[in-house]
Amino acid sequence: MKPVKYNFVAGLIIFLFLTAGCEKKADYQFVDLDEKQKIEKQDIQDTGHKELKVAVAAMISPKDTLVYYEELLNFIGRKLGHDIVLIQRKTYSEVNELFPKHLIDLAFVCSGPYVNGKKKYEFEGLATPVIRGEPYYQSYLIVQKDSSYNSLDDLKGKIFAFTDPDSNSGTLVPRYWLLKKNHSPESFFSRVTYTYSHDNSILAVGKGLVDGAAVDGHQWEFYHLKNPSLTDRTRVIKKSDRFGSPPLVASSFLNPQLKSDIQDIVLTLHETDEGKKILGNLMIDRFEKPKEEWYENVRIMYEAMGQAQ
Structure with missing residues (x-):
């Protein structure tokens, strides 16, 4: 099993708060993950290895925590016997739009798009993190x-x-x-x-x-x-x-057995010493199967905002 391969498609740029009319400039940098470029061909062609393409938005995995997501994904890949291809994008929208194009298999998504975009983007929830004892x-x-x-x-x-x-x-x-x-x-x-x-x-x-x-x-x-x-x-x-916490989701087109195997690995991660260490680094207790009622108040907010427009 190879370690996670990264598909970063752009360099660093300075983000300017001037884009919003502010007079001060931010003196920090972030990774521009290029919303327009397509995934490089070698990442979507058959390389002879079993691959699992996982997307993480920069929102969820800033640079300080990326190494811990790498540990988590490598654990999943090793258990499955698959190479993990990590595809990072700048925004949630850019990640979500990869699903209907059949370009990713898994992603960590925000609770908002999970509630509002499951049908549109054709993904389904696998696991919700439990943090400080609650999902x-x-x-x-x-x-x-x-x-x-x-x-x-x-x-x-x-x-x-x-x-x-x-x-x-x-x-x-x-x-x-x-x-x-x-x-x-x-x-x-x-x-x-x-x-x-x-x-x-x-x-x-x-x-x-x-x-x-x-x-x-x-x-x-x-x-x-x-x-x-x-x-x-x-x-x-x-x-x-x-x-409800932002969940791990899988493409609706992913092989059902593979989907089930991934879910089993993630839901039992806390039962192994290595899994406990990985979860501890992310400040996650364990994962549980998502329940729709956990996300009901997100749905209520979307409805209220829609009615106000």
């Missing part, structure tokens, strides 16, 4: 630690960062909060921007490039434990209701 997560509204902001209302007229347009915790939730106040982002904030990853949003708030942001609570807690220098300059002022 749920929350959106955290964060501000700079030493700021005077203590509520969403305090951010009226300020600069705000969303993450990915399809992110549940980073975009849908704060938009829903504003809807309940009879506001849109355009009417409530002076300016908005998209950072395209939760760690970028945390960093932007900490450095004062934006006044507030909504981020994945799991990721904020992960960094608070593993890399507190990233979160120490931020403060959580609001937490959302609980939503």
Whole structure:
């Protein structure tokens, strides 16, 4: 079994908050994963090896945690006797659009696209991570630690960062909060921007490039434990209701037996010493089969947002 092969298709670029009209530039970089280029031919041709193509959006797997996803995927591949081809993309949309083209087999997706796009993108849930004893997560509204902001209302007229347009915790939730106040982002904030990853949003708030942001609570807690220098300059002022955690999904076109084997491996990962170590690095207790009721309040938010348009 070969280790994970990476299909990164572009270099590093500087992300500018000027794209949203802000006057300050972010002094950090992220990987531009090129939404327009197709997967290279060698990754979709028969190489003589059994391959499993797995997509991870940069939103879910920033560079600091990518090594742990590599450990998880290599474990799955070794158990199956398959080579793992890791295909990374910048946005959730770019990952989701690979499914109906039959270009990927598995992906870690956001709860929003999972609820709103299963039929459109032709994938189905295999496993949901259980973290701190629950299959749920929350959106955290964060501000700079030493700021005077203590509520969403305090951010009226300020600069705000969303993450990915399809992110549940980073975009849908704060938009829903504003809807309940009879506001849109355009009417409530002076300016908005998209950072395209939760760690970028945390960093932007900490450095004062934006006044507030909504981020994945799991990721904020992960960094608070593993890399507190990233979160120490931020403060959580609001937490959302609980939503089903972002699941691992499989293409509806994947061989049913292979799909079942993958699910069995993931759901029993916590029963082995190696699996426990891998899960521990990701701050995951174990995986469980997804239940639709865990994601019901995500569905409710989508419906409310749709009715308001």
